[in-house]
Amino acid sequence: MKILVLNCGSSSIKYQLFNMEDESVLARGILERIGLEDSVLEHTYGEEEIEIEKGIPDHNEGIQIVIDTLLDKDHGVLENMDEITAVGHRIVHGGEKFASSTVITDEVIKQIEAVSDLAPLHNPPNLTGIEVCSKLMPDTPQVGVFDTAFHQSMPARAFIYALPYEYYEEYGLRRYGFHGTSHKYVSAKAAEFLDRPLEELKIITCHLGNGASVAAVDGGKSIDTSMGLTPLEGLVMGTRSGDIDPAIIRFLMEKEDLTIEEIDDILNKESGLLGVSGISNDSRDVNEAAARGNKRAQIARNLFNYRVKKYIGAYMAAMGGADVIVFTAGIGENAPDVREDIMDGFEYMNIHIDKEANNVRGKETEISTPDSAIKVLVIPTNEELVIARETQELL
Ligand code: ADP
Numbered sequence: 001m002k003i004l005v006l007n008c009g010s011s012s013i014k015y016q017l018f019n020m021e022d023e024s025v026l027a028r029g030i031l032e033r034i035g036l037e038d039s040v041l042e043h044t045y046g047e048e049e050i051e052i053e054k055g056i057p058d059h060n061e062g063i064q065i066v067i068d069t070l071l072d073k074d075h076g077v078l079e080n081m082d083e084i085t086a087v088g089h090r091i092v093h094g095g096e097k098f099a100s101s102t103v104i105t106d107e108v109i110k111q112i113e114a115v116s117d118l119a120p121l122h123n124p125p126n127l128t129g130i131e132v133c134s135k136l137m138p139d140t141p142q143v144g145v146f147d148t149a150f151h152q153s154m155p156a157r158a159f160i161y162a163l164p165y166e167y168y169e170e171y172g173l174r175r176y177g178f179h180g181t182s183h184k185y186v187s188a189k190a191a192e193f194l195d196r197p198l199e200e201l202k203i204i205t206c207h208l209g210n211g212a213s214v215a216a217v218d219g220g221k222s223i224d225t226s227m228g229l230t231p232l233e234g235l236v237m238g239t240r241s242g243d244i245d246p247a248i249i250r251f252l253m254e255k256e257d258l259t260i261e262e263i264d265d266i267l268n269k270e271s272g273l274l275g276v277s278g279i280s281n282d283s284r285d286v287n288e289a290a291a292r293g294n295k296r297a298q299i300a301r302n303l304f305n306y307r308v309k310k311y312i313g314a315y316m317a318a319m320g321g322a323d324v325i326v327f328t329a330g331i332g333e334n335a336p337d338v339r340e341d342i343m344d345g346f347e348y349m350n351i352h353i354d355k356e357a358n359n360v361r362g363k364e365t366e367i368s369t370p371d372s373a374i375k376v377l378v379i380p381t382n383e384e385l386v387i388a389r390e391t392q393e394l395l
Contacts, residue, residue: 002083003388007090008129010121011035013062018388026077027070034062043069050075059128087133087142088391092122094146095172101390104130104142143391150180153221177225179207181386183215186328186379193364202319204312209329210238216315224318226311232267236304238281241271276300283331305341322374328381334361
């Protein structure tokens, strides 16, 4: 069985084609700059990588070129399109409707549309991906896997904002959380790694990438997470502010004569590591500049790490302790210095990092010392594989 996993963003399409016999990746790639004249598709198959530059006006042609590339005589991996048994889509927002993945039907499409105003930048391109696939391969089943689904187990005390309750009832204004696929995957992997039942473990998962969030996973269920109605809440991220005093919005609008759209852009695209450092949204650039003595980069780095540390502490309180802390995603998997800095100061709780073991990148590893009261692990995430597996299961 071959499953195509699609992640359609507003100007990009990421894809992976899995052979589910052995869960190997037959091909993967990313098409970026859709809508511009210099769209570029990077396609990897086996050890080979090719780049195709071609103006791609929209997702229709975008998905078509992905499929054409998968079928290509020279660098394709399929003989014909029917070999794709199903398509799994990453859908950002499932609102309260979707607590698990689901087979796409007309009714499901309507329900995803109905919650699109909760994720106006993300859900519409996800839906476009579904529509285009329905046209191009009408007989191939499709499955939606939602970023929010795993966090639907949060209790009301974690998901209700202390705003007039009517807004929740009327608009679904509440905390949803994101990166659910990743938090679910790495928490299950952590239990497997430790050879202990997931149901017995209290796990704090730190997904630290360009977008970043922490989750408290108690017995395999998310009971709290740092992102909220949108991915803007919580940690300091590449370009997002994370938690701020909401009064800042009015203050800044008045001082700088800004519109609400401009404020939205500032909070989502010009803040975080980029905004504070003035250098980059990429943590590698920021950490390098910090190491060279750049003051603003040092502040940005410290702010990022400190915010993660505070959330870990908060989630220990929320769960009445923790057994495991997991680091994952671009930064979590690849930045030993960031992990060390975040865990520095937890010694009073008898948590100890083994510096040598921590000097690892992108590999499942226990980085705490054997006598550490809480295990600290690096577990590489694999959201695409989860989407492929859930798609297979639902068929
Ligand atoms: P997203 O999927 O949210 O776009 P990723 O999970 O790919 O993000 O993470 C991107 C972040 O990971 C960037 O800030 C980048 O600096 C960081 N990163 C990637 N590789 C490394 C590395 N080798 N060392 C340190 N940081 C890394």
